[in-house]
Amino acid sequence: MKIDLSMIAKSINEETEAEVEISLDMFRSRLGNFPITEKAPVTLHIRNEENAVVRIYGTVSVTVKVPCARCLEEVFVPVRFDIDKQLRIAGTEDSPDAGALIDDEMEETDYLHGFELDADQLIHDEILLNWPMKVLCRDDCKGICRVCGMNLNKGACSCPETEPDPRMAAIQDIFNEFKEV
Ligand SMILES: [Zn+2]
Ligand SMILES: [Zn+2]
Structure with missing residues (x-):
């Protein structure tokens, strides 16, 4: 869903709301692809605050299916x-239409194009930032x-090397995390 913010960028203290349906059924990222099993529409509040700031806020609530880091069993998270x-309004007084909204906190802001907000992209980026560790x-x-x-949660196997001790599994996680760094 694309939302044109050029009008609100011009009107101080103007406020609006947009209800954004999450169209994604699968969350795709560098981490892999994860089914989205539950989702609620996101109400985005958009407000032109003073000092050339447009504030966008709302709550995202989804459930994703992610494999367990140890046994790969799927978990609903x-x-x-x-x-x-807080987006900064950048533009000149002579030609405010040529300006843009800028997110100073992010290096890449593929969800903003001039005064156009790509709400799906914003929600996608924010899910990634809030991804369960x-x-x-x-x-x-x-x-x-x-x-x-x-799967050793379902019982012990007969391999001699098996260590069906959760403390050992936790230590192996720590080693795996070090390897990724
Ligand atoms: Zn598990
Ligand atoms: Zn075994």
Whole structure:
């Protein structure tokens, strides 16, 4: 959904709302593709505050399906957070139409094109920023056997090297995290 903010950018203290349906059924990112199993429309409040600032805020609430970091079993993870953007109005007094809204906090702002807000892109970017760091099906998930691949939450396998101890699984997570750095 594209929202034209050029009018509100010109009117101080003007306020409006936009109801944005999340059209995505799959969240795609560098991290992988994750089904979105529940979502609610996002009400974006848009307000021209003084000092050449347009503020955009609202609450996003979705549920995504993410594999457990240890056993790969799929977990339904609620992701809920607030968007709160303070956008600077850049433009000249002679030609305000030639200006743009600028998000000084982000390096890349592919959700803004001049005075046009790409609400889907904004919500996508914000979901990525608020992505759950590590998903476990349960805190003491035992993981999978590295030899036979069996899910050790469902029972012990017969491999001699197996360590069906959740403390060991946690230590292996830590090692894996170090490797990624
Ligand atoms: Zn698990
Ligand atoms: Zn095994």
